[in-house]
Amino acid sequence: MNNTKATWIWYPGDFEMMLFGKCMARRYERDVMIAPFWRMDGYYHTVKFVREFTLSKPDRIRVLAEGEFNISFEGAGYVREFDGCLELPAGTHKMSVLIHNDGGLPCLYMEGEELVTDKAFSVTCQDHTLLPVGSWNFTAERSPNGYRLPERAARFLSERKVAGGTLYDFGREVTARLRLNGLRVGQTVEISYGESQEEALDVLRSEQFDRITASGETVTLPITKTFRYVYLPAAESCRAELLEELPPSPTRSKFRSSDKLLQDIWDTAIRTNELTNREFFIDGGKRDRWSWSGDALQSEWISFYSTFDTEIVKRTVRALGGKSPVATHVNHITDYTLYWILSLYDYYEYTGDLYFVREKFSLAEEYMRFCGGRTTEEGFLNWRPNDWVFIDWADMDNRGETSFEQILYAAALREMSRLAASLGKDGEAYARESRRVFDNTVKVFWKNGAFVHARRDGVLGEKVTRYSNLFAILYGFADEGMRESIVKNVILNDNVQKITTPYMRFYEFIVLCRTGRAREMTEELKKYWGGMLQEGATTFWEQYDPDEKGVKKYAMYDRPYGKSLCHAWGATPVYLIAACLFGIRPAETGYASFVCAPETDVLGDCEILVPTAHGSVRVRIEGGAVEIENENCGGRAELPLRYAKSAPERMIGTENGKVIFRIDRGERVTFVPKED
């Protein structure tokens, strides 16, 4: 009997190319479809699967394939008069299945007693290279070509008459398809959606709008929208309900806190994350519904503390990386190519999945060659007409060379050297270049105790921004003196331009924690994300400026409701709480062991459960006692020194004013502090 379950298989990465094309074209601005402005790669329509296997007894194998196909066996040739099942004798067989699918993904499913389609199959696009197949969890009944996220029927919380129409309120943000009942055939219905009530009621200017002509009594809209409110300006007798689209995998983490605000922030961040976890990590549910590598990196970090859905990470990395030949930066953004490299490395750190690193490594190398081909003599990535240097939505001039890109580049180079090493390759050239880029960055941009933002035409600017300074600490490039200087001169300096996106505030908050300011970070976190809650947020926003009040706060991109009120990068409190305040992270690649370093003085009574690559870790803080319970892997706790006496037999050592305890596999341990 086989040990693995049969799944559909395909050419690696091609399911993602096919699905990415479909999903990215689902962005609509009212009646206008808006597909991305970067290259979306096609996929192979003709591929060949091969497998050598041995049957201990005769087997009857059911075969499903999408596309025209043939099956052949070495020595026996093509299978003729094929009726859907293969009857094979015991023994060793060398099988090939060639599939051509004009309009979709060529894919294969086989299920016998001893042979099933699984990762043991190889595939080729017939370029003389055999690759491990792509696969997931598709069963006989559900092929990759028909993949859809699950849906469930849902009802609005309330409805009321406004200006002759009906305003529906779901009570919170949702991604769903609308279903209208009680229609007259031929009746035209206009539908205005809103993340805010103001938007839904502003029928001519809402970002999401449908106009349908009823073909029957009930009409279900084909494409989901993301909204809280729906307004039918002239709905007459029709009634609206929903098909809510669910994320691809459930949230596996839990957080319970006696701090109501922190609890609300967590819950709202989780909801935000769920709505931006679709087939891929997307930036926002309403706008722009695309995957962006910089945003996706944060979603990935969040996923490790919520769903631990490794498949959505891989899908997104595959889709964003696209296919060789590399001709542009990922998303056309220089920073985003570098984040793409980092996302591959971080995935490896949390999962230890060398299989995936191997799949993507040559493309990663091609991206690094692409970057290397666009550097100055100092090794700097500079602004070029077609290379968007994004950094953040804020007032800044990124032409010339920015210190931020160089530090991010140095980080990507260093992680490439580590990825190379993970595959047993020599990554020293990457490591060397990383050091050179950072050293030159210091030489050029470090002035008066901070990194200056940019140099243009050889002239160093005067403006200091937070970004490069944060990243020098975040990626561990800054030494102790630099760190102190950056904290004082930049991070705690109110004269340095403030960050208004959750995107970059996130990194600032991590750095606050890293530099021993967990309490300040938590206060700021509650102020910033709490501010959105006070404004009525049920998911977190793309941008938040406490000074913007009323309907004005919904505007962005010169559009009155252009701002996304459910944006992936708004969900980072999940990471800030779990990874920074509880300090839970892998101690070794692939979560072979974990570390837990809770900020006991900041957190108050609370409890968290987070998934790991092999199970979960639960931490409870109550009346000063810290209980840590872990499944399937051991690790260590880093606690203030006053816990030292509670379990001396477990002490490993002390470090930076903390005592380090051993926690064995599958154990629950409680540490009780002794007040000095």
Next chain:
Amino acid sequence: MNNTKATWIWYPGDFEMMLFGKCMARRYERDVMIAPFWRMDGYYHTVKFVREFTLSKPDRIRVLAEGEFNISFEGAGYVREFDGCLELPAGTHKMSVLIHNDGGLPCLYMEGEELVTDKAFSVTCQDHTLLPVGSWNFTAERSPNGYRLPERAARFLSERKVAGGTLYDFGREVTARLRLNGLRVGQTVEISYGESQEEALDVLRSEQFDRITASGETVTLPITKTFRYVYLPAAESCRAELLEELPPSPTRSKFRSSDKLLQDIWDTAIRTNELTNREFFIDGGKRDRWSWSGDALQSEWISFYSTFDTEIVKRTVRALGGKSPVATHVNHITDYTLYWILSLYDYYEYTGDLYFVREKFSLAEEYMRFCGGRTTEEGFLNWRPNDWVFIDWADMDNRGETSFEQILYAAALREMSRLAASLGKDGEAYARESRRVFDNTVKVFWKNGAFVHARRDGVLGEKVTRYSNLFAILYGFADEGMRESIVKNVILNDNVQKITTPYMRFYEFIVLCRTGRAREMTEELKKYWGGMLQEGATTFWEQYDPDEKGVKKYAMYDRPYGKSLCHAWGATPVYLIAACLFGIRPAETGYASFVCAPETDVLGDCEILVPTAHGSVRVRIEGGAVEIENENCGGRAELPLRYAKSAPERMIGTENGKVIFRIDRGERVTFVPKED
């Protein structure tokens, strides 16, 4: 008013990728679909068309697109509430149309009074590169996604009862879909096709076989077959008729000869060419229905003397070249990559179409880099496990280095240098390498007045074959002494292994002509192709060995009817008669002028009309007088010296025992010989 007609437009090359995938998967061996074993590239599903244009007055533009799309104008943004027509004011507009098509080719059609979709549009796959669009002759009613060759109803010439079934005979080879009438619903019918009667009647072993279950009284088979005979073993009341599939363009050449055999050979070659001119040049109608670069080069040469269909040439070159990155040889065959380069150059020679050279040049360079990366120190292309060195179907060992590949490589390198020059680029590096490769080939392989076939592990073989020796003359590398030596030691030497495929005999016949043996060539041509006619051929075969008689002659590849009896490379008498015996060819790139050098002493009374890039050339030989009539371009005639006195005012000079006359544009000139 616009001058060009509206046509559908697309990303260049992608129509061909889409169509190639479909067509190449139409090869069936009985019930088994057999798609090619080389990489078939996908195509972009999301592309953006752009156009800047000026309207002298308001215009109403009809828009058709396949896929979801949006239209935007610089300054005005997206077109909203689009109803199928654009109403534009006079003035200058910068327009973008972004199309996403999940399951097919994204393509666009626009038709206004002043603006139409045509070659003036550009397109991008959003890699920062704008390319001229792909287009052809698709009108509003007929989009590239629905492209099919034309069909016409046809009837069998005869039918008769054989062994309880019905044998239909079309009288000659045809490519067609069968239509069965008079069926009972649910009735199962078996259909055995044959290029020969023997094959059709051999129901269990015929190469093409269908089994259908009737869903109605009439069933039309979905996929064409190529055959002369159809046998229905148990057809009862059902009657068969045909939908004959026509080639994409008509034969424009004519040949009339008093020599009945030569006339039959021409007509049969033309029929062979028509049946192997489908969406692409394919090798055979029955088997294997694929495009092969070496075969396609011959089809291309034939096309210049039959259809002058430049579109099928471009389609085939695009499809076989595929997309970057180059990972294997064209068709996996080393020689075939080189033929692909030659096919691009020859296309340029006959058409002068720099637009297409520009489209394919960077891919050609990539192929040359690919070859250059697989050479030895001497610059030789040697046999490698994944690189099939084909040369010809014959008994030979192509491992190690073959002299043939080197001479072909030298030819490809030289033509690359010329293609580079045509685009104003420096091609000297290619020219230099070409000379080096040929010089080293002489150094290594030239022994006792002939090129030896191969060297393996540093040891030169003893076997001499015709191939490299022919090509050294064909591509003008051999000097006078070498030519004489090759003719004597190889071509006229019966001890050197004979060629049995029309594929390589073709080159041998050209060389016979080039070395002053037109009469011998003509006799051999009549013997070889005439031999197939005597065996009952209605189209020419993949291979012909006069010693194989009876049903045995249909066998190949260890299959009783494996031989293709309608094979593209059988059609070369069209070229041999038109280009070699009449000597009609471009005198300058793009047929700016032509040359006509008829073998008056060989041809007898006859007449030929061949198309050129700008019109046609007609040559009539009657009672020794040669009349040359040309449309739209001037040129020259090369005739035996005895014609010199007939038109002294037109004489340009003499060369190689021939006198050269000027022929002006659009003229008809008669030359009358004065017997010495």
